[in-house]
Amino acid sequence: MPSAAWSLRRRLLAAILGASAVLWLASLGTLTAIAWQETGEVFDDALEESAYMLLAAGGELDARGLLAPLPPPAQDRVRRVDMQYQLVEAGRVVQRSADAPARPFVAGFGDDHGFADLRLDGERWRVFVVRDAARGFEVQVGQRAAKRLDILEELAEALWLPVLGFLLLLALVCWWLTGRVLAPLRRTAAALAAQTPDDLAPVATDGQPRELLPIVGALNGVLARLDAALQAERRFTADAAHELRTPLAGLHMHVQLLQRQHPALAASFGRLRQDVGRLAALVDSLLTLARLDPLARAQLASGELALAPLFAELAAEFADEAARRGIVLDAALAPQGTPATVRGDAQMLGIALRNLVGNALRYCPAGSRVELRAGTRAGKAWISVCDDGPGVDAASMARLTERFFRVLGQEEGGSGLGLSIVRRIAELHGIALRFGPGLGGRGLGVTLDWQGAP
Template identity: 80%
Template sequence: MARADTVKPWSLRRRLLAAILAASAVLWLASLGTLTTIAWRETGEVFDDALEESAYMLMAATTSLDARGLLARQSPLDGDEVRRVDMQYQIVAGGRVVQRTADAPPRPFVSDFDDDHGFTNLMVDDERWRVFVVRDEARRFEVQVGQRFDKRFDILEELAEALWLPVLGFLLLLALVVWWLTGRVLAPLRRTAAAIGAKTPDDLAQVDAQGQPRELLPIVGALNDVLARLDAALQAERRFTADAAHELRTPLAGLHMHVQLLQRQHPELAASFQKLRTDIGRLTALVDSLLTLARLDPLARAQLAGQEVTLRPLFDELQAGYAQEAGRRGITLALRSEIDAVRADPQMLGIVLRNLIGNALRYCPAGSRVEVVAGLHGGCARIAVRDDGPGVDEASRRRLTERFFRVLGQEEGGSGLGLSIVRRIAELHGVGLAFGPGLDGRGLGVTLDWPS
């Protein structure tokens, strides 16, 4: 049975459609009101002009005829005033024009009109006219009123000129509102993408499906299945590595003791037994490194026991611990701290420094120098381990932290896991790890930069 607090998935498509329809309806009503107001004003002016024109025509129709029976009257509009409707009329009797407006042609618009009244379209002097004809009941005369089509287009152009700016404004406003609404509606997509993008190899937790839109649920479900399978595979690999390393430690320790006992019982085979002990020691170091990595891999930064680690006692301990090996190899080892402490897990910081110092002593020839310096760099704490040994080429530096990678041509043995352990611990602490040249531009330098 589904839990009572389970949120029912909602449809991203429906919400987006509803938002756009609602915004479009509101803005459409607003634009309709604006357009209606503008059209009412414009058409009112047109009808007013038509009434004015009609008055002029009635006045012309009641005036006396001159000797020729023709009176061309001028419009009383003057100056900048323009008659926008611009209707012309003729009074036709006996097939000739007895009275007309000034801009009407001298010949009748229509000479063969059969009906008592009606509209017709015709061409007069290469201009297209719309004409209305009406006859008196006795058919003694007829009135023909015409208007050029281009005058009608002028009115439409004026109306369009008055409307284009408000319409464009409403379209832009609609675009902005829809943009904002779609941004709000699609916000779950961005949140889900951010949650997926924040995933790391250490964070394989399920993406929360609660509150997700219905369209995203299949994607989130498929991603969670992949994360679950990946987490199970990683956990199985880590368990196998940890179990194998743990199980190998006891037989290796026993084997080491047996070889040591045989070496005492058969001194004539001391050299062979010593080489065997060295190989067993190398295998034991590899097992210890694998066990360390198996413990570090599942950890998260929040699980670290971070505290202020005082560096001088730690450096003194390291100096004493590696003094004999450095002296045996003819290498000068120097450790100095110019800062009091760094924030780290004490045990892990010791593992990092032991790995770095051990590598430097192992691969540097006699007469080399190894320096470990803790100080400030750009206002942040830095620990650097540098030597003036043979160094590592640029291409190999980029692969130093790969597991089981060893630089070609090295005579000294190693597991190829020490710098992988250093990198993992640096990641857990949020510490920057970088490789570069060592002392005096030679050898290898490893720097650990703490965040500010």
């Protein structure tokens, strides 16, 4: 049963929120521990400052009953909290800490105790006031706002590295999670990239997220229409070529008969026979391509092909044509360094080599040499057909496998499909088709290289 479609958006959201929640809790715990440590130090400093104040309050009373002033603490003491106090009587400071202002922090405070925010000499202060009504004086303890900011800065300096670390960790975790969640997108893209004109099967929708289903469905529709168009084109080409073979064979026979009946027109009928022969060869090539185009590699009858019988068969098949054209055809296997067999479809490889040898004989002038050779490179086999004929320029060499392409200036007739057939057979086998110079740096060399096979 196909699995139910799932939401890419929901899964991505759940993954990010889950990771964020877990990492937030971990960061919260870390921040709480650091803040507890820092605020503990602050409270310890406050207790130390209070101890100084209690120590000052433990002095002897003067003649008026006020506390006697104590000497300020040593200057090398670090006073992080920096609390300053004043003893105020009747609006006048009668005793204060060393850094406290000479006038009261707060004048005319209306309550028995409380906080006040004020600015003195350009500095902001936070002051707590408590009144001793029985003794007729009040205590005012103040702290500069800048000192509180200093503590916050110290806390921030202690926290920024852990916070940054958790943010980086969150980014890495989210990157990994989104990569896992979006993996179906990459698989779908890979499936689409693997589509070829030979295999236009629809992309599987099983297990795809709901957000991708419309896209995959639309692409499958396009692939189906493209496959139908290609199949229709191939059927038309095959049917048309097949239907032409019979009348062409009959036409060839009639022209041959007319040539015998009218010797005076033998030359004209001979050229007509050549034209009919080229047309028949074109039809055969079209039939071959129509049969090769829809094939896939898995459909080939692949096996071990012995090269010695194949080379001998090719040499015997083209011996008369080579002799008629005055060309030396050498298809003998070397005694050493030649693979005994290659892997592939025997019929298809035979068609490819026949096209290569036929092209070499057709376009080489008399006195040329054509060699059919085989060998190994990096443990992989190769077969080449090389000649020392006129060769092909670089611009034309790049287009040799195009259908119906023929090199300009060639007097010999041809359909321009022979090398297209060779290329298609090489593609089906995964063989690299290479073009280069021929014998002695002249002519053309064509190599089927099994090293390019997967």
